[in-house]
Amino acid sequence: xxxxxxxxxxxxxxxxxxxxxxxxxxxxxxxxxxxxxxxxxxxxxxxxxxxxxxxxxxxxxxxxxxxxxxxxxxxxxxxxxxxxxxxxxxxxxxxxxxxxxxxxxxxxxxxxxxxxxxxxxxxxxxxxxxxxxxxxxxxxxxxxxxxxxxxxxxxxxxxxxxxxxxxxxxxxxxxxxxxxxxxxxxxxxxxxxxxxxxxxxxxxxxxxxxxxxxxxxxxxxxxxxxxxxxxxxxxxxxxxxxxxxxxxxxxxxxxxxxxxxxxxxxxxxxxxxxxxxxxxxxxxxxxxxxxxxxxxxxxxxxxxxxxxxxxxxxxxxxxxxxxxxxxxxxxxxxxxxxxxxxxxxxxxxxxxxxxxxxxxxxxxxxxxxxxxxxxxxxxxxxxxxxxxxxxxxxxxxxxxxxxxxx
Numbered sequence: 559x560x561x562x563x564x565x566x567x568x569x570x571x572x573x574x575x576x577x578x579x580x581x582x583x584x585x586x587x588x589x590x591x592x593x594x595x596x597x598x599x600x601x602x603x604x605x606x607x608x609x610x611x612x613x614x615x616x617x618x619x620x621x622x623x624x625x626x627x628x629x630x631x632x633x634x635x636x637x638x639x640x641x642x643x644x645x646x647x648x649x650x651x652x653x654x655x656x657x658x659x660x661x662x663x664x665x666x667x668x669x670x671x672x673x674x675x676x677x678x679x680x681x682x683x684x685x686x687x688x689x690x691x692x693x694x695x696x697x698x699x700x701x702x703x704x705x706x707x708x709x710x711x712x713x714x715x716x717x718x719x720x721x722x723x724x725x726x727x728x729x730x731x732x733x734x735x736x737x738x739x740x741x742x743x744x745x746x747x748x749x750x751x752x753x754x755x756x757x758x759x760x761x762x763x764x765x766x767x768x769x770x771x772x773x774x775x776x777x778x779x780x781x782x783x784x785x786x787x788x789x790x791x792x793x794x795x796x797x798x799x800x801x802x803x804x805x806x807x808x809x810x811x812x813x814x815x816x817x818x819x820x821x822x823x824x825x826x827x828x829x830x831x832x833x834x835x836x837x838x839x840x841x842x843x844x845x846x847x848x849x850x851x852x853x854x855x856x857x858x859x860x861x862x863x864x865x866x867x868x869x870x871x872x873x874x875x876x877x878x879x880x881x882x883x884x885x886x887x888x889x890x891x892x893x894x895x896x897x898x899x900x901x902x903x904x905x906x907x908x909x910x911x912x913x914x915x916x917x918x919x920x921x922x923x924x925x926x927x928x929x930x931x932x933x934x935x936x937x938x939x940x941x942x943x944x945x946x947x948x949x950x951x952x953x954x955x956x957x958x959x960x961x962x963x964x
Contacts, residue, residue: 559942560586560671562623562696563935564616566689567681567709568739569593569603571615572931575627575671578939583723583932587627589619590930598779602769609684616692617658629669637664641699648695652688659695668700673949675938678706679962680740686958694956703949705938706956709929710736710743710964711753713893715940716926716933725936728918733887735878737902738894739765739780742835744881745964751944753964756885757833757877764870765896767837771844771866775859786899788863795860821847821861823869825876833881840869871905878906882914891920898927 559579565572572590576583593611597603624630642660649656676693679686690706697704714734720726734745734753742764744757762770765782772781775788823843826836844866851858882890892906903921910919926933942949 561673561675561935561938562671563675563931564689564693565677565931565934566612566685567677569608570929571612573619573623574931574935576935587623589622591615601773601779605682605684612688613652613655617662631667633667645695648691673703675705675707675934677709677934679959683958683960690956690958705942705949707934707937712933712937715936717891717893717920717922729888731887732889734891736894737764737896744833746885759835761836761838767841770841785863788860789867792860792864821865823865825869825872828876833877889918895928898924
């Protein structure tokens with residue numbers, strides 16, 4: 559089965575064509591374009607800009623993917639007027655995309671694909687709508703079924719995919735820790751493609767906490783990689799001295815020197831009886847600490863980044879351990895953009911090896927940890943195979959759901 563997949567949930571525009579028999583996934587074509595440079599000045603993703611960039615990028619990316627997969631073939635057929643009218647209705651909110659669509663799609667033959675998979679949530683609704691309307695337009699012209707895909711389910715399958723792009727025979731119950739800029743969830747799966755959220759953040763997502771802390775430290779967006787780099791530098795220091803960190807006295811402008819171990823942040827909800835998370839208090843603690851420091855040197859930034867990252871990792875480990883024990887999971891999946899974090903990856907590998915050696919651990923490659931269309935194709939395939947008739951007879955009036963749950 560060949561699936562063309564589309565991902566526009568946030569600030570990456572991505573398209574792929576994946577061929578699979580359910581055991582091995584062969585990526586015939588793949589393209590992704592990040593919008594980070596467009597959002598840096600805002601310190602986060604600006605929905606209107608994300609929508610605009612998706613509108614501009616989808617046709618060029620589709621052209622690249624079709625060319626890479628040897629599916630780009632010219633034709634001279636003239637469209638019927640009613641087909642154009644349908645497209646104008648579907649893409650009326652994306653005039654730039656409509657213009658590019660009408661200039662390109664009528665000039666090529668229908669590619670050899672069986673279905674179109676598209677993210678319909680969760681995410682930024684203006685961005686989601688662009689991808690959905692594009693998928694609907696392609697499905698209408700090419701007469702292909704559409705498979706709506708939950709973005710978070712995509713992250714689960716991207717983690718399960720092996721380096722050789724084969725799908726393992728994982729055991730259930732499966733526990734998934736999904737950590738990204740918008741989500742921090744523990745998800746239990748006792749049956750294939752059925753999920754129960756057993757823990758989630760009560761405020762900030764872990765990726766959001768990384769970005770906000772980075773902003774307080776004057777680091778660029780997205781902040782996660784910068785925090786991790788500084789933390790790694792701090793760990794590589796052989797010793798800490800009394801001159802490592804500066805601190806203002808409560809009633810004086812003069813400063814005291816304190817050793818790095820005195821920079822200590824809370825581990826929110828570490829000992830609570832639930833599997834829920836909270837990172838707002840951790841972020842606030844960083845803020846109050848910074849207010850007491852007169853001169854934010856690079857050395858101090860490193861110490862704060864290390865303590866912040868250590869606090870996050872400790873909480874993630876503790877909550878996951880609790881869930882593994884309580885629900886008897888046999889498989890642990892860690893997915894989402896924050897799963898690319900080196901410290902998190904190392905900590906979970908060590909935890910499984912030392913404390914849960916009978917549980918299989920799956921973490922995506924760094925390339926597949928962030929948003930991509932390959933994971934949407936994989937999840938789309940398994941959804942389609944579960945009930946092919948559902949999608950063959952499906953009305954293509956899909957809707958974006960920014961808060962879509964597993």
